[in-house]
Amino acid sequence: MTIRNNKEFGEVVRIARQKQKLRQVDLARKASVRQALISEIENGAISAKLDTVIKILAALDMDLSIVPRKKAEFDPTEY
Amino acid sequence: MTIRNNKEFGEVVRIARQKQKLRQVDLARKASVRQALISEIENGAISAKLDTVIKILAALDMDLSIVPRKKAEFDPTEY
């Protein structure tokens, strides 16, 4: 899953959290942050610091990864 | 390339920048930040904000990606 802004990051966090049946407060505890912060991040309201991003992903058993930008592929719906 | 802390992120940025034969000031301009900030980030001195991370990676034609954490693989050196 590729991330281009805060909103997309928040969506990924929320989906992953719900998939694991965690409440915001549960994820917050695992990542050592506030429930309020999880809420703000999931809503794309803030630009979290890198270490916060990593802590939250770790709590969700996910990794941050850097990849070469994918070239736009042919999209038949555009024709 | 997986990223677990600020230092690892900085290393990836520096390597990618050098591979593209860019100076810090060049990358800074492309990402709309200061040369000093590129320096600090490459040295792992700060925890950049997510939008800053994304801007810099975009300037390097790279994407931030979220992936499931890889399971630990069998490591023969531990036996």
Added chain:
DNA sequence: TGACATTATACGGGTAATCGTATATACATT
């Protein structure tokens, strides 16, 4: 509807990121 659980928002305070700018340090080339 009422009670409970979950999420979103608010406030003040502390700290860190980022800025513009300037300079110091390190590196390279002649």
Added chain:
DNA sequence: AATGTATATACGATTACCCGTATAATGTCA
């Protein structure tokens, strides 16, 4: 060595993250 180039560091100012805490808003379910 001297000059030019690149990177690292410094400084004060501004912005924004993150905190603890509390509460408002929303959702759920009997």
